[in-house]
Amino acid sequence: MNIRTIMKKSLSIACLLALMANSSAQTSQTTTADLIDPTLNEIQNQFLNKQAEALLSQDNEVYDTTPKVTGIGGIFFRSEDPQETREWYGENLGLAIDEHGSPFEFRNANRPEEINYLRWSPFDEETDYFSPSEKEFMINYRVQNIEGLVKKLRENGVKILDEIEEFDYGKFVHIMDPEGNKIELWEPVDDFFTQMVGETTK
Numbered sequence: 001m002n003i004r005t006i007m008k009k010s011l012s013i014a015c016l017l018a019l020m021a022n023s024s025a026q027t028s029q030t031t032t033a034d035l036i037d038p039t040l041n042e043i044q045n046q047f048l049n050k051q052a053e054a055l056l057s058q059d060n061e062v063y064d065t066t067p068k069v070t071g072i073g074g075i076f077f078r079s080e081d082p083q084e085t086r087e088w089y090g091e092n093l094g095l096a097i098d099e100h101g102s103p104f105e106f107r108n109a110n111r112p113e114e115i116n117y118l119r120w121s122p123f124d125e126e127t128d129y130f131s132p133s134e135k136e137f138m139i140n141y142r143v144q145n146i147e148g149l150v151k152k153l154r155e156n157g158v159k160i161l162d163e164i165e166e167f168d169y170g171k172f173v174h175i176m177d178p179e180g181n182k183i184e185l186w187e188p189v190d191d192f193f194t195q196m197v198g199e200t201t202k
Contacts, residue, residue: 064110067148072118073186074140076130079122086122095120096199103193105200116142117193117200132161133182146171146187168192 079085090097101121108114130138161174170188
C-alpha cells in the first residue's frame with residue numbers, strides 16, 4: 001500500500017467518523033439551529049455522505065499501465081541564436097521564459113488534480129543532441145510504463161539508441177522512427193517540476 005492510498009483511507013475514515021459523530025449529536029440534543037432550520041443537519045449529512053463515498057471510491061481507482069505515449073513532453077528545435085529566439089517568443093507571444101526555453105503547464109485529462117508539463121526549447125544549431133537525426137527538430141513524448149514500451153519496441157524491430165536513464169524528473173530513452181526522426185521518450189515525475197519550476201506558460 002503506497003502513501004497516497006494510506007492518506008486517502010485516513011481521510012475516508014475521518015470523514016466517516018465525522019458523519020457518525022454528527023448523527024450521534026442529533027439524537028442526543030436539540031440545538032437552536034435545529035429549531036431555526038431543521039434541514040441544516042440533513043444538508044450536512046448529505047454532504048458528508050457524498051464526501052465519504054467519493055473518498056472511498058478513489059481507493060479502488062485503477063491506473064492504466066498500458067505501455068504507450070500519453071502526450072507531448074517537449075518541442076526542441078535548432079536555432080541560430082537560442083537566447084534571442086527565447087526572448088522573441090517571450091516578448092511577442094507571452095511565453096514564460098527561462099534559461100532553457102519555456103515550461104508549459106497543463107492538467108492531466110484523466111486526473112484533473114494532477115499538473116503536467118511540456119518543455120519548449122530552442123537549441124544551438126550545432127547541437128549533437130538530435131543526432132543521429134539530421135532534422136532541425138526533435139519531439140519528446142510523454143509515456144507511461146517506459147520499460148514495457150521499450151520491450152514492445154524491441155519486439156517490433158524499432159531502432160533504440162540507448163538504455164533507459166533515470167533522473168529526479170523522470171526516465172528517458174531515445175529511438176528513431178522510419179523517417180529518420182530522433183524521438184525522446186519520457187516517463188515524467190511531474191511532482192518534481194511542481195516543486196522546482198518557476199513561472200510557467202499556461
